[in-house]
Amino acid sequence: MVAILLSIALATLDTAIANTALPAIAADLNSSPAASVWVINAYQLAAVATLLPFAALGGVVGHRKVYLGGLMLFVVSSLLCTLAWSLPTLTIARVLQGIGASAIMSVNAALISSIFSHERLGRGLGMNALVVGTSFAAGPTIASLVLSVANWPWLFAINLPIGLFALVFGWNSLPVTKPGTLTFDRLTAVLNVITFGALIFGLSQAAQLGSLSSVLIAMAVFLVAGALMLRREVGHPAPMFPLDLLKRPMFALSALTAFCSFATQGLAFVSLPFFFETVLGRDPVQTGFLMTPWSVVVALIAPVAGRLSDRYPAGLLAGIGLAMLSGGMVSLALMPADPSALEICIRTIFCGLGFGFFQAPNQKAIMTSAPRHRASGASGTVATARLIGQATGAALVALSFGISGEHGPVLALSIGACFAAVGSVASGLRLLTKPVV
Known part of the structure; x- marks a missing residue:
C-alpha cells in the first residue's frame, strides 16, 4: 500500500508543481505563454488517452505489471524532463510522463481493492484520497520553495529518489494478480x-x-x-470502454457523480485564482493561501469519509457531500464585494468538507458495483471520470470568460454549483437502486 500511495503522490504532485512552475519554464526556454501551456496539455492528453487501454491491459497481464511498468516510465521520463533543453524536448518528455502516470492511475483502485477486504475497502480508498489531497495542497508550496533556491529542472528531479523508492518497495510488496484469459485488442x-x-x-x-x-x-x-x-466492441465480454459496467445503474450513477464532482473542482480551481485576483483584488501570494484550505480539508476529511463508507451507503455520504459542495460554490459566487480572509476561508473550507466527503465513498461504490473480474475496467473508469471532469471544468471556465468577461469567475462558480447539485441528485438516486449481482 505504501508503494501505491507514493506513486499517486508523485503523479498528483507533478501536476500541481508543473502548473505553478509554468511561467518560470516559459521564461527560461524563451517560449510564449501560449506555447508553454503544452507542458501541461501534453501530460494531460497522454494520460487521459491511455487510461482505459492500460486498465484493459491490467486485466490481461495483471495489475502489478502495469503499475510497475508505469512507475518505471514515470521515473525515466522525469529524468528526461530534468535534462530537457527546449520546449519541444520537454513536451515530448511530458508525454512519456503522462503515459507513465496513466499506467499507475489506471490500476490504482484495482490494486487497492485487491489489498483490502470488501468490508475495509473504504479505509484504503480514504487513505488514497488523503494522499491525493495532501499532495495537491502541498504542490504549489513545494514548487515555490524549490524555485526560490534552484531552477525549474529540479522540480522534476525530486521525482527520481521518491520514484525509485516506490519502485523498489512496490516490487517487493505488491500482490501478484493472475493474468486474464482475454487478449489485448x-x-x-x-x-x-x-x-x-x-x-x-x-x-x-x-x-x-x-x-x-x-x-x-x-x-x-x-x-x-x-x-x-x-x-x-459490441458483444465483447470485457470491453475497453466499459459499456457493460455502465449498463449497471449503480455503476453508471457513481460514474456520473464522479464526473460532476470533478467538473465542479475543475471549475473552482481554475476560476478562483481569477476571482480572488481580478474581482477581489488579492495578490498572487494571498490567492495561494486562500486556495489552500480546500485541499487541506479534503485531505483531513477523506479518511473519515472512507471509514464511514464501510458502514453507511455511498449514495447518502456522497450526496450529502456534494450538496455541501454546491452550497459552498453558491456562497463563493455570492460573496460580498470586500470579504475578509476569514470569510473566504470559511467558504473554501465548506467546499473542501463537501468534496472530501464525496471522494472515498464514491470510489468504493464504483469498485464494489463492478464484478471482481472487471476490477480493471472499474479502476480505469475512476481515473477517466476524474481527468475528463477536470478538463471539462477548465473548458467551461474559458467559456464563462467569453460570455461574461470580467464576471466570468462568478458565472463559472455558479456552473460549478449546478454540476455539484446534479452530482448530489445522481448520488441520492443510488439509494433507490438495487445492486446487480
Whole structure:
C-alpha cells in the first residue's frame, strides 16, 4: 500500500508543481505563454488517452505489471524532463510522463481493492484520497520553495529518489494478480487513444480560446473514432470502454457523480485564482493561501469519509457531500464585494468538507458495483471520470470568460454549483437502486 500511495503522490504532485512552475519554464526556454501551456496539455492528453487501454491491459497481464511498468516510465521520463533543453524536448518528455502516470492511475483502485477486504475497502480508498489531497495542497508550496533556491529542472528531479523508492518497495510488496484469459485488442486501444486524445485536445483548445475550426475538427474526430470503437466492441465480454459496467445503474450513477464532482473542482480551481485576483483584488501570494484550505480539508476529511463508507451507503455520504459542495460554490459566487480572509476561508473550507466527503465513498461504490473480474475496467473508469471532469471544468471556465468577461469567475462558480447539485441528485438516486449481482 505504501508503494501505491507514493506513486499517486508523485503523479498528483507533478501536476500541481508543473502548473505553478509554468511561467518560470516559459521564461527560461524563451517560449510564449501560449506555447508553454503544452507542458501541461501534453501530460494531460497522454494520460487521459491511455487510461482505459492500460486498465484493459491490467486485466490481461495483471495489475502489478502495469503499475510497475508505469512507475518505471514515470521515473525515466522525469529524468528526461530534468535534462530537457527546449520546449519541444520537454513536451515530448511530458508525454512519456503522462503515459507513465496513466499506467499507475489506471490500476490504482484495482490494486487497492485487491489489498483490502470488501468490508475495509473504504479505509484504503480514504487513505488514497488523503494522499491525493495532501499532495495537491502541498504542490504549489513545494514548487515555490524549490524555485526560490534552484531552477525549474529540479522540480522534476525530486521525482527520481521518491520514484525509485516506490519502485523498489512496490516490487517487493505488491500482490501478484493472475493474468486474464482475454487478449489485448490493439486496434481498439488505438481507437480509444484517438477518441479521448481528440476529446481532451478539443477541450484544451476551447479552454485556451483556440480557433473554432480546431475545436470542431477535434470533436468530429472524437465522435467518429468513438463510434468505431463502440461498434468494434459490441458483444465483447470485457470491453475497453466499459459499456457493460455502465449498463449497471449503480455503476453508471457513481460514474456520473464522479464526473460532476470533478467538473465542479475543475471549475473552482481554475476560476478562483481569477476571482480572488481580478474581482477581489488579492495578490498572487494571498490567492495561494486562500486556495489552500480546500485541499487541506479534503485531505483531513477523506479518511473519515472512507471509514464511514464501510458502514453507511455511498449514495447518502456522497450526496450529502456534494450538496455541501454546491452550497459552498453558491456562497463563493455570492460573496460580498470586500470579504475578509476569514470569510473566504470559511467558504473554501465548506467546499473542501463537501468534496472530501464525496471522494472515498464514491470510489468504493464504483469498485464494489463492478464484478471482481472487471476490477480493471472499474479502476480505469475512476481515473477517466476524474481527468475528463477536470478538463471539462477548465473548458467551461474559458467559456464563462467569453460570455461574461470580467464576471466570468462568478458565472463559472455558479456552473460549478449546478454540476455539484446534479452530482448530489445522481448520488441520492443510488439509494433507490438495487445492486446487480
